[in-house]
Amino acid sequence: MAILTLENYNITTSYWNLAKSNYAELQSIISPEKVFTLLPEQIQWLDEENESESYFRLDIGVLEEQLILILTPRSSTGEVIELRNYEYTTLEPLNNDLKLSQTKTYTVTNNYTLSKDLKKSENDSDMNFPILNQPVARQQAAVDEIESWRENGMDWLSLEVTEFNGQRIFNSFYVPKADLLQNQEDATSLVCAFGLKYSSVYQRLLPTLIFISCFENPSLVNVGTLSPSNTYDWSKACPPYTASTIGF
Numbered sequence: 001m002a003i004l005t006l007e008n009y010n011i012t013t014s015y016w017n018l019a020k021s022n023y024a025e026l027q028s029i030i031s032p033e034k035v036f037t038l039l040p041e042q043i044q045w046l047d048e049e050n051e052s053e054s055y056f057r058l059d060i061g062v063l064e065e066q067l068i069l070i071l072t073p074r075s076s077t078g079e080v081i082e083l084r085n086y087e088y089t090t091l092e093p094l095n096n097d098l099k100l101s102q103t104k105t106y107t108v109t110n111n112y113t114l115s116k117d118l119k120k121s122e123n124d125s126d127m128n129f130p131i132l133n134q135p136v137a138r139q140q141a142a143v144d145e146i147e148s149w150r151e152n153g154m155d156w157l158s159l160e161v162t163e164f165n166g167q168r169i170f171n172s173f174y175v176p177k178a179d180l181l182q183n184q185e186d187a188t189s190l191v192c193a194f195g196l197k198y199s200s201v202y203q204r205l206l207p208t209l210i211f212i213s214c215f216e217n218p219s220l221v222n223v224g225t226l227s228p229s230n231t232y233d234w235s236k237a238c239p240p241y242t243a244s245t246i247g248f
Contacts, residue, residue: 012061020166036192049073067091078243145195170237187213209235
């Protein structure tokens, strides 16, 4: 596992803060088609070290001219916990194709009516087709957001540098713990891709991180929920979000 000392954590995040105002520098460290890959043991480490109950924080840094994603445990009051070492992963090309999956289940409901003397008097069956009453598939939305970053991410960064000197470009991402921990018992890795998502709150496109759990056996995706999925896209970029605004 890749490890940063506390000193190197501070150095890499400082490098990122400097790079954000220089588009040529951003071009050298960011490729829209590259992703981060997290291992189950890294996520377990973050969960064990983290005291915040609702969200994990992932920080962006630059190490040896490469963009890195740093797992940053926080205290119950939201501050970064000072540790000897921090786990991180590097932005790199995918080694193979990535499968986004979502399982739709059919539910048969049997209804029986018992009379006052406990005799069965009526029965009927209803079949529920979730595909008819579910919102747009999470996978399709995630694919659209990933494609938007691949096609428009560098333009978005260029505009942010030109118009705002990079001050609005993300330093961190807050990720709901429930999403990041879901399906991780059987996952072999967790691919993390950038996406661009429109925010109705801020009335503009904002970067997001989209997580895809990878399994050696696709059947290991959890089928205990109505719409089990291996894709999660509820992260919030900071800025504009902060721990206080999302209610960590």
